[in-house]
Structures are given as C-alpha cells and as structure tokens.
Amino acid sequence: MKHYEELTGGEGRRIFYRAERFDAKTLMSSISPVVDVQDKSFDLLDVSMSGISFVSPQSTSWLDELNKDVPLSLKLDSTEIFAGRGTIRRIEPLKSQQIVALEFTKGYLDIKKILRRHDEISLQKSIQAGMQDTTELVPGEYKQLISDAIFLLRSARTTLEEIEAELSPDMPRRDERIRDTVIDCEKIAFARWKEFYKQGNKIVCEIRHDPKIVNAVKRYTEATLMPELMAGKLWNRSYTKPLGYPGDFQVMNYFYNISLLGETAYEKFCHKLGYSSGEVISFRMTMVRQAIARLTALAAERGKSSFDVASLGCGPAQEVRNFLKADVLPLPVSFTLIDQDHEALTYAYENSFPEVARLNGQAKVNCLHTSFVQFLSAGKLVGKLGLQDLVYSVGLVDYLSARQANRFVTGLYGKLKPGGTIIVGNMRHSEDSLEWLLDYVTDWKLEYRTEDEMLAMADKIEPEAKREVLADVTGHCHLLLVTKPE
Template identity: 35%
Template sequence: MAKSYEELMGALGRAVFFRPERQRVRDLLSREAHPQLLVDGDEHPLFDVSLNGVSFLSQDSAESWAAGRELEVTLFLHGREAFRGRGRVARVEPGPRKGVRIGVALVGGFLDLPEILHQDEEGQLETDLRAGPEFWRERIPQPLQESVGRAVHFLHFYRQVLDRNEARYRARGARAGDPIASLADRALAELREPWAEIQRSASRAAVECLGDRQVLLASKRLTETLVTPVLSVCPLVERAYTKPLGYAGDYKVMQYYYNNALEGDSVFARVFHKLGVEHPLSAGVRTRKDYVVRLMEDEHLRYLDRAEASPAFRVASLGCGPAREVSDFIARRRGWPGHVAWTLIDQEDEALSIAYNDSHRQLQATGADGSLQCLHLSFVQIMRDPSLLPIESGQHFIFATGLFDYLGEAVAQVLVRTLFDQLAPGGLVVLGNALGPNDHFWSPEFILDWTMLYRTRDEMLRLAKRLPESAEVSVEIEPGNAYYFLMVRKH
C-alpha cells in the first residue's frame, strides 16, 4: 500500500543537509573513456565526481593544496573536452595508497552527469564503429584467444546437443520428469571436468593480460562478447554480470551458491548454472561458511569455559549478506547457556531482511537464547572512514568473509585495526579473502566482469601491519582451499 505524504520519512541529524552523491570514476564511466583531468594545466588522476565537485589524487604535499585555493578544472573523455570550469579546494585527505586526495568544489557551474554519461556512450559508439573488433583482437595474446575460442565452441556445441535432446524428450510427452532430469544429470557427469579444464587453461592464459591495462580490457571484452552471452541464460551468470544492485556478489548470488542446485529454464541453463555454483570460488563460499560456523562454535565454548562476567557472547559480522553462518550456528547448537548477541551489518536491506528472518526462525524453532541487531550501512562509508563502523566494543568474535576481496591494502589495514579495537580481551577477528595466485580467476574476472583482489599469504599478513605487537596474528586456509583467513586474537 502506498504511504500518505505525512508518512514519508526524511533524514535525521546531519543527513538533513543534502549533499550530491560522489561516484567513483571507475564505477561511473566505461573502461574506454580514459578520463583526463587537468588542474591548472597539469594532469592528475581523477578519483570521483559529483554534481558540484570532483576529487583527484596528487603526489604533491598537502601544503601545496591550501583550502580555498582557486583552480581551473578541465575534464576530457575519449580525448575530447567534456567540462571546463573553476573550482575551489574544499578538502585535503590521505590518498587511498599514497599521496593526497584533493576535493574540489566547483564555482559557478556544475557537472551534468547524465550529459557526461551520454558523451561517454557516444565516444564508445564512435570507437566501436571506427575500430571494429580487430582493434581489440590484435591486442589479445594468442593463447587467450585460443582458450576463449575453445570455450565458445564447447558451449555452443553442448547448447545445441542439450536443446535438441530436451526438445526430443518433450515431443515424446516427457514433462520436467525423469528423462529430462536424467539428461541434466548425465550432462553434468560428462561436462564437469572438461569445462573445469577449459576454465583452468583460460586462467593460465589470462595471466599474461594482467600486467597491461589495454590488453586486459581487450581480453575481457572478447570474453564478454563471445562467452558471456551464451551463459547469460544461467541465473547465476545473469545476476552476477548484470549487477542489479551495483555489484556482482550480492545476496542473491550468495543464495545461488548456498542452494548449490540445478536452476534455470532449460537443461543447458540448469547444467551450466550448476557448474557455475561448483566453481572453486563458489564452492569456497560454502566451505568458508562452515569454517566460520566451527570457529564461532569454538569461540563460544572458549567464552563459556572462561566463565566471563560479560552477560552475553557478542558476535559481529561485517558484510553479512544472508548471514547463513548465524542461522547454521543456531541450527547446529540448538541451545546454550547464557545469551548470544549478534550484530549483522550489510549495505543491502534485502540481505539483512533474509538474515534476520532466517536466524530469527531458527531461534524460534530451537528456543535458543539469542538476539539479532541488523545495521544497514554503506560499505562506501566504511571504506572512506572505517571509524564510522557502528560495532560496540567488547565483541568476542568478529568476522567478515567477503568484504576484504574489494579493499585496497591501506583501507583494509585501517579497518583491521578498527575491528581489533572493538574486541574484548581474548576475542578473535577472522577476515576472509580470495586466495591468490590461483588457476580459476578467469571465470569471475572475464566472464562475469567481477574483479576481486586475490591475496597471497604474505599480503594477508600485511593487513595486520597497524596492530599492536601484543596481537596474535596468523593466516589459515579454509577447507575448500579458495580463501585465506586472517586470524587476529586480542590479548
């Protein structure tokens, strides 16, 4: 039912002051836009834009950018001027890796973002019409071209085979019953290993692309042009590639992983959807979930053995998604002495709704003594200022299974320290990250346009750089061998 005007809620506190949303350039513009920002004639990397300002990165000292200093700002897209105006330095803050980030408020003008997007799209169209596919193909290493060609042939061949035989069974009066279900099972058994080997081979060939941005973009475009459309009938691929919530690994994709089922409108779609949720990173979501549940159980028993004065075992999950770890913990334990209090944080309210309902249903079914607090918070806010994280101190167990796949090292280090500071003495933080190097990154990166930061063991350890010497730090691999976990205990 629609709400009346009087029922509509505005914002509270500082949020009542409207501020145009800033958007990261990499999220707003196409890969081919090649944005160039000239500030007083000197080029600087453009970081984000909004209706009334821009920010850029500089290796100059912060003192070089005095607040209030007026600047001439010119933005080029596809080699053409898209905006020219004047601005004033509004803020100076540390850059994401090094140097400083300069925020500029435009003076006497604004960035027409819809027009900027239109210019970007027109630039893409002009380049595509003029250059054609050979512009991209000639940049792609031959081994990857061969791997993509092999994948395309494989997919088209089996789509024809499965579609033809599904139609044959239906023509004989078969419903979605034994013959058609058997066809899917037979196909899975035969195609599982050949498709896995094609993906491994493509991943090996794709390593050569990672050191050159133009080669990487060309190789991704080839894959997205030839492979992705064939697989788009699979629910997993369609959801992860189109990103209706703005990113690939949303709660619905996580549910596909957890369901681990044949889903789709045809045998071909169901088979390759199932192969997608069996991918090492997909299967790793399930094994890392079980791993975290066991850790939570161990920490709870440890808490009970210490007979602490704290009235509750306190757990926080950052980027919780559907929070299957919590509902599974309740279902497995079914009851315990004392109280368990969970704080679940995510940027999607639908994910929080699922997390709350599933976990609350388990609490009701088991009669276990637990409570759930769900917090809706943008990860952009967290990445800009980890100190805004609304987790109360005194937590006994804090976990984040997927968030760190997307955080640069500097931001991740600050967030690790922030989480550590919220622990009770003896408490544990566990932070997952996709393992690298690996032989399966081609599918997410090239087919789904799903970019993650794969970290080595040493890179995981570097995330603890800001912690005090008293912190007990280690790195473990979950049983699926797809994700590292940084383990930090507070003493």
C-alpha cells in the same frame, strides 16, 4: 485557465528578463563541453542563448579582462560546435575555484542545434568505440582458450536439447531424468572447465602489465564467451549486477541453494556450472559457521555467560541461520549484522529470526544498516555496538588494497574484548584461482592474496595476538584468524 489579471509577471530583480540557463553537463551528459578563451580550456558550467559561464582556477586572474571583448570557442572533445565573441561580465568565487560569466557580443547559442550536434558526436563516438577492432591485441593462445570453452558449452547445449526433445512432456519422471542428465553433463564439462580457468590465469598473469591488452581481452571475453553463459541465472546476475555491486546477497543465495534453476536443460546446466565454479562461497560459509560453533563452545567452557558476535558485510548471513539451527546453544549468543544493502539485511533478519524465536531467549539478532567505512569511523555507532567476542568479515577485504586491508583489520581488532577473535576471509592467490573466471568473464574484480599477504594484514596488531591462516577445501579462499590475549 488563468485570466490576464492573474498573470503577475516577475518581481524585484526578476522583472529583468534573462534567457533561460541550462547546466552544461546535464544538458550534454555524454561528452563534457569545454570553452576555449585566450588559448586556455575551461570546463563549461552553464549555457544560454546569450551567454555562458565556466569554471576557472583561482590562480587565473580575469580582473584585467572584465568588460573586455574576447574571442571564444565551445568544443565537444576536439570538435568545435560554436565560435564567437563575448564580454566577461561577472566573476564569483566557487570553493577553491571561480566562476566566470560571459555575455555574447557576436553570435548566439542555438540550444537545440547544439544538442543535436552533441548527440551526433556522441553517437559517432559510441559507434567508433563499439566497432573498434582490438582483436589483434588478444593473444592467439587466449583466442584458442575461448574457442575451446565455447565449443564445450555449445556441445553441452546441443546434447541437452536433443535429449530434452526426446523426452515427451507426459513421460513419467521426466523432470528427474532431465535433472540427472544435466548433472552428468555438468560433471563431465566441469573437469574441462577447471583447466580453462587455470589456462586463463596463466595468460592474464602475463598481460596484466599492459592495460590496452587487458581491456581488449576483457572485451573479447565478454563479447564471445559471456553470451553462451548468460542462460544460467548465476552467471547472468553476477555479470549484470542488478543491485549495482558484484556478489550481492542473491548471488550468495544461489551458492547456498543448490537447486537447478532454469526452464530448459541448458539453462539448468549453465547455472550448475556457475555453482560448481564458485562452490568456494558455500564452503567458506561453512568454515565460518564452524568457527562460530567452536568459539562459542570454548567461551562456555571458560565460564563466560554470553557471547557477542558482529558480522561486517553480512549479506544473507546464512552461517548465522545455520548456527542457530542447533537444538541448544552452548551459551546465549547475540549477533549484530552489518551491511550497506537494506535488502540484504531484511533477508538476513527474516531468514534467521524464526530460529531466534525457536531458541526462546538463547539468541538475539540485531541489524545495522551502514557502510563498513562508517562502522570503522563513526564513534557513536561503535559505542552503540560495544566490544565483541567475535568480529568477522568474509567478503570485504577482497576489494581492498593492501594498505586499506591492513587498516581495516587493525580497526576490527580494536573492537574485540580480551580473548576475542577476528576472522577475515579473502580469495586465495594460486595458479588455479578464480581470477580469470571472475574478473575477465563476469567483470567481478577482486584482490587475491597469498598466506604471507594474509598475515601482513595483521602486522600492525600487537605481537602477542595469536595469528593463523586456514585454507578452505577448494583452495580458492583462506581465513585469517587473530585472537586477542586474555
């Protein structure tokens, strides 16, 4: 406890007390407050009991109003939460705008009362939005699709729960019998499931021009179908996105590890259904591993003494580990794994390094923790990386527009040595693509491209380069390969 003589008070200009000021958008985070002054609305910057400040365009002149008494009104959306009068006391520049500070001459702000009002309005908005009935916007055929999908899942749940209950805990081979039952049920269900996402694709193709219908359909799907699937770890993680982005490295690992995860038979069933739906991930990885093996073998045949590979957006880099499992490599290979997720890089390095150690100098694995935007734009980083024999990225252009993808692919091509190759993977556009399943069920939005659109990503590259597009066995993904002339 301090004694009175230890309480020093303010010094300099701080000796003049000012009411505590609060950042308006931090204080009222759910609804951005605005102030109306002279029939114009401005974003509120900060508030105190005795005054406010707001942000105004530089084109608006306040000099004539300085020290004049003006009416004002604070609003949250269309609701007025304070009305009074004030005098403009200060004008300060703020980049391309200006800050206008105003002192109340009539009325004061009861901050606690304002906060309570903000919370009430915010709560009412949430209730109204949550309870809004948009089902009339959902096409009838789509409701039927969802109803059929739910019936399928609930039938599987009932069947599996009954079988599981009949198998006593001490029954020999109980776990194996449950596993076999899950696989048999999922095999039957998946045949029907594939028809669902073909129907779903057809419907969403017809509605995508209307944002209101799209939002209503997504909301309907997430509220009805998704809860049935959340028992599966793969569906759960894909939907909740605990690392903040879709398709994180743990989701990829679910596809690389075919274990039946879950406590109950139905949980295992849902996880397996998710794996079957996205098996393109594991096939895509295998295609890349095979491409690495083929290109390194060709390089060795041409007499090259080493081979440099960069993987952009590497994730768990399972294809690297699988490639490095070979007894002997055709020539020394150096991998540079690049990702913006530090956890993904840690996993990729720890997963591949035992193979690097076993190969005793035939392979190297280095990691760069940076975004792909930084990789393409930062000269120092590119200089450290050096030119490569192979640069590949199989999960990034799915999120890019045509223009961005074109610039991205052109940038990758510029990192190649003569004779080098880039490989770019992208989800394939077709009537049975994964668009409905990913976008509308798990809220995982991607760009789907045709073969011509894949080739268009390389149209800024020199015409002498060799181009080819290869589809995976599922038909859900294809790879663009562009090879630079020697």
